[in-house]
Amino acid sequence: MNNIPELKLGIVAVSRDCFPMELSVSRRQAVVKSFKELGEEIFECETTIENEVHMRKALAEIKAANVNALVVYLGNFGPETSETLIAKEFGGPVMFVAAAEETGDNLVGGRGDAYCGMLNASYNLALRNIRAYIPEYPVGTASEVAEMMQEFKPVATALLGLKNLKIISFGPRPQDFLACNAPIKQLYNLGVEIEENSELDLFAAFNEHAEDPRIPEVIKSMEDELGEGNKMPGILPKLAQYEITLLDWMEEHKGSREYVVFANKCWPSFQTQFGFVPCYVNSRLATRGIPVSCEVDIYGALSEYIGTCVSNDVVTLLDINNTVPADLYEQDIKDKFQYTLKDTFMGFHCGNTASSKLSFCSMKNQMIMARALEPDQEPNITRGTLEGDIIPGEITFFRLQSNADAELTAYVAEGEVLPVATRSFGAIGIFAIPEMGRFYRHVLIENRYPHHGAVAFGHYGKAIYNLFRYLGVKEVGFNKSKGMLYKTENPFQ
Template sequence: MKNVPDIKLGIIAVSRDCFPIELSRNRKNKVVEECTKKNIPIINLETIIENESDVLKALKEIKEKGVNALVIYLGNFGPEGPTSLLAQKFDGPVMVSAAAEETGKDLYGGRGDAYCGFLSLSYNLGLRNKQVYIPHYPVGIPSEIADMIKEFMPIARTILALKNLKIFSFGPRPQDFVTMHTPIKPLYDLGISIMENSELDLYDIYKQAENDPRISEVMEDMAKELGTGNTYPELLRKLAQYEVALIDFMEKNLGASQFGIFANKCWPAFEKYFGFVPCYVNSRLASRGIPVACEVDVYGALSEYIIYNVSELPATLLDVNNTVPYDLIEENKDRIRDKGYKPTDLFMGFHCGNTPSCCLINGAIKYQLIMHRLLEPGKEPDITRGTLEGRLRPGETLIFRIHATPDARLISYLAEGEILDIDPKSFGGIGVFAIKEMGRFYRYVLLEKKFPHHTAVGFKHVGKYVYEVLKLLGIKEIYYNLPENQRYPEENPFIS
C-alpha cells in the first residue's frame, strides 16, 4: 500500500502485584506464538506493567523498538491505574484485551481474573478520558486474542494515517455546491492538517510542469492502463502533465505531515484554462491511495482515504444519484427480486469519471456529457474530454461519509450492500447499488441529517472497521441503515 503508515504493533502484558507475574508473561508469550502462526507481525515487549515505574520503563522500550500501535494485554486482573496511565501516555492507537481462563484443572494458582480486572480498567480509562479500541468480546484464549489483534491492524493503520495527514484543496466550491462546506476546526481536532489554495495556484503548478521529462513516462503508463479505452491519445500529454504537477506539489508541501490527499476544483472554469477534464488523473491517483475529491469536497476526500486505509483497496467518490427505472428492474428481476431487494433498496451511484480503472468494467476515456452541454454546446468535444467512464464492477460495497455540520460537529453514516451485475445504460462511472432499506435510510438519515449528495464508496465490506475508527475519533453521531422492523427516531410510526 502507498500513502499509508507502516504499522509496528507491540504487545505488552500487565499484572496486578498480588497475582503471579509469570501468569501474565506466559499467557502473553502464547498470544505472540499464535500471532506468529497466523502471520500477524507483532513485537513482544519484555516489560510487564505492575506499577507506575514500570510504565516509564515500558515507554522507553516502546520508543527504542519503534512501536507505533499497542496491544495492552491483561494476563491477570492487572493494575488499573498504571495500565490506564500507559494507554494515556502512549502516543498512538491502543487496543486492550484480556486473558480467558484456559482450564478447569487449575483455577487456584492459575486463575487470573482478567475478566474482572477489565471492568476496573474500563472505569480508569474513563477517568483519564482515554479512548481505546475494545474488541466486540475482548476476553479470550491466545488464538482468539491473535484474531482480535488482526482485526485491530486496519483500525490502527487508519488512526495513525489521520494523525499524519495533510489535505490539499484547490479553489472554492462551484456555485450551488454549498453542501460541500468545509469547517476546518473539526479537521484540526482530529490532528489533520489542511492547506487551502486557489485555482490560480493550481494553474500555476500545472504550467510549471509543462516540460517535465517524466511526462512521457506517465503517458506510456496511461496508455498501458487504458488499452483499448485510450480513445483520445492526443489528450494524454495534458493529463500526464497535470498528474506530475499534483504529485510534485504534494511531495514539496507535506511539511510535517507524512501523507497527503486532495480536494480540487474541477469545473466550470477549469476546462477553459487547462483544456481538459481532470477526472482520469483523479482516478489514477485514487488507485495509488491519494484520493482527489471532486468539487473541493474536503470531507469526501477524507472519507475515501479512511476507506482506503481500512480496506487496503482504492475507493471512489460518487453522487447518490438517481433511482432505477421500473422497466430496468423488470429486465433484471432475476438479479434483484430473487435477492430480496425492493425498488426502494436500489439507486444508481454516479460520477463524471473519477473511479479507478481497477474498479470499472471496460473503462475508457470519454467526454463529460453534462459539462459538454454547458461549455461546448453544439460542438465536437474538446475541453470536456478526460473522464474515465465505465460500469462499476459488481460485488461488495460500502457507502460512507464523515462530514462536518455548519456548526462544526462531526457526523457520519455508513451502510453495506452490493453493486449489482446490471448495465445501468447510462454515462459516467456508474453502477446499480443495492442496500437493504435504502429508501428509509435515504429519507431518515441522508435527508433528515442534512448530508450532501457525495458519498465515498468502498469495494469491500469493511463497515465494522470504519465504525470502530469513528468511535476512536470520538464521533458520537454515527448512522447506519436500520432493518425493516426497527424505526428511525424521526420516522412516522403510522406509515406501514
C-alpha cells in the first residue's frame, strides 16, 4: 500500500499544577512501556504540560520528531486550557485518554483524579470546536490505555489520508444513476480536494499512450496475475495502456496532495470509444491502494479509501445487488449458517474486485453491456471484467455519503461472505449481515443511500464507526439487533 499515510504516533502527558507532576510522568512511562510490549513504536514527549509555556515547548518537541498523530494523556486531573490548546495547535489527529487509579493503598498522595479531568477536557474541547478521538471508556490502566492507543491508529491513519487526499473523476454520472450524484461541499469540509474532468480528457490522454514502451511490461504483469484465467488475452494491450494512462495522470495531477483515488465513468460510451471495459484495471489499482470507483461514484471512492487506510488492505465497491433465491438458500445456507433468508443478499459488480479477494477469477466480458452493444456476436468492446466469487470470510460493509441536503451521513455493518457458490456472473458474493432486512429498510432505504457500498475484508466496524464520529457525522447507521427498534420501525410487528 503506497497510497496511504505512514503513521508516527506520539504521546504527551499533562498535569494540573495542584497535583504532583511526577504522577503524570510515571504513569506516561508505564503506558509507553505497555505500548512497546505490544510491538508498537511511539515518540514519548519528555516535557509534561502544566501550563501554556510547557505546551509550546512540548509542541516543538513533537513537531521536531515528525509526529503526525498525538495522544494527550491525563496522568492526573490535567490543565484544561493548555491540554486542549495543544490539540488545537498540533493540527493532526488527537486522542484524549486518562489514567485510572492504581491501588487502594495509595489514594492520598497517589490519587490523580483523571476520571474527573476527562469531563473538563471534553467540555473545553467543545468550547474550542476541537474534534478529538475519545475511546468508548477513556480511563484505564497502563495496559488498557495502550490497547486504546492501538485502536486509535487506524482512525488516525484514515484522518491523515483524508487530509491529504485528492479525488480525480472523469465524466458525469451515467443517466439514471443520480443516486451516486452527491453534493461535493462535504468533501471540502473534510479537507479533501477534487478534480473533475471530462471523459474526453481521459480519452485524449489514453490515445497519447498508444505506443508507450511500458505496455509490454504491464501486459506481462497481467498475464502472471491472471494465469489460467487469462481467457481474453487480446484485450490486455488496451487494458495495459489504460492502466499506464491513469497512473501517469495521478502523478501529474496530484498537485499539493500526497494521495489520489479515482471516480471514473465506465459506461455506456466508454466501451464504444475506448474499445473495452475498465473493470480489471480498476481492480489492479485497488490492489495498490488506489481505489477506482465505478460510475463516477465520488463518495464511493472516498469510502473505499477510508477502508484502505483503516484495514491496510485491498477493498472493493459493490452493488447491494440482488436477493438470494429461496431455493438456493434452502439448499446451501439454511441449517448450515445462523442466518435467515432476509439476512442474506448478493453483493455484485461487473469485475472490479481484486484477484486476491476472489476465490477464483478469469477475464470475461461484461454480459449486461454486451446485450445492448454486442448482441449475437463474439464479445469485443465489452471485454475487460475480472469475474469470480468473492472469498468467504468476515467483511465490513459501509459508506460515507453527502445526502441531497449536503449533510454528511454514514452507515457501517459487519457480516461475512458465505462459502457458498453464487451460480452467477461478475465479481460477486453471497453476503450475510445479521438483521440485514431491517437494516436495508430502515437505514439504507429510509436514509436514501445509493446502491454502492464499500467492502473491507475483515471486521473494522469499531474503527470506521469511531472515524465517522470524529468526522462529525451526527448519526451513524448500523444493523441493529433484535429488540433495538429503528426510529422509523413499526413496533407493532
